[in-house]
Amino acid sequence: MTDSSPARAHPQIHTAPRTDVSQNQGKFRTHFNFPGRAVPDHDDHGYGPLATVVESFMDPGTLIRMHQHRNEEIISWVPEGVMRHDDRQGNNLVTDPDHLMVMNAGSGFWHAEETLAEDPPLRMLQIFVRPHSLDLEPGIQHEPIPDATPNEWRHLFGPEGSDAPLFVHNDVHFYDCRLDAGATTTLPSRSGWDTYCYVFEGAVELGEDSLGHTESAVVTADSDVSVTAAEESTVVAFSINPDAPVTRQGTIGR
Structure with missing residues (x-):
């Protein structure tokens, strides 16, 4: 029988090196990963609802003053250390390996971030998701997350109504996995x-x-597609609906 299935039925993997898009603000440094740039002839720096994945560094004793986000979902994933948050809604929150934070900025959300002098150096991911609609009701989610199981994916956020502990306003699921050297899992x-x-x-x-x-x-x-660790590794993965309707008016994650 002739295989008439579309090309996407065959594995295609588009790899990208470490990003060269970065900003250095002294004690706060960021590296912007644009998933759409990995795919040849893709006309968007983002990939569907996933705008960018930012590797962020904060030295001890760093304050990012109160500022506003609009029309984007900002997820803070902190595998080690702490990130301290306060906002104009009166929240004082600590995001660490046991908690995940999702800021559904919607029509506007003001917040600040900080590390104290006694905190360890912080390296985290700040994930920017494009919502499906503009000027949604703003809010914040800060929840404990399940303990990690070695060599298994942990489901941390998904669209509204999914079984993930936190949600975003579009079709993106987020997972992390800590792999022992030589261990294999499936993406x-x-x-x-x-x-x-x-x-x-x-x-x-x-x-x-x-x-x-x-x-x-x-x-x-x-x-x-298999994922095999050449050494002890921490990997994150995003399952994305590339055809989901998106908005592109976020403060950062356009």
Whole structure:
């Protein structure tokens, strides 16, 4: 029988090196990963609802003063250390390896971020998701997350109504995984959706491709793709509906 299935039925992995888009504000430094740039001839720096994944560094004793976000979802993932948050709604929150924060900025949300002098140096991911609609009701979610199980994906946020502990206003699911050296798992996938994978620590084999520290890939395939750790590694993955309606008027995640 002749295979007449579309090309996306065959695994396609588009890899990207460490980003060269960065900002240095002294005690606060950021590196912007744009998933859409990994895919040849893709006309968007983002990929569907996922605008950018920002690797952020804050030295001890750093204050990012009160500022506003609009029309974007900002997720703070802190695998080590602490990130301290306060806002004009009266919240004083600490995000750490046991908690995840989602800021649904909507029509406008003011907040500040800080590390104290006695806090350890902070390296985290700040994830920017494009909402499906403009000027939604703003709010913040700050929840404990399940304990990590070695070599298994942990589901941390998803669209409203999913079984993840926190939600965003569009079709993106987020997972993390800590892999022992030599361990293998399967990249999260959903039929008709694509997956963006980022190596936070370590190095992995993604299918037949190699990804090192801070390298990433967009996988456009419906079939399973293996992830094998060449060394102890921490990997995050985003399952994305590339056809989801998006807005592009976020303060940062346009």
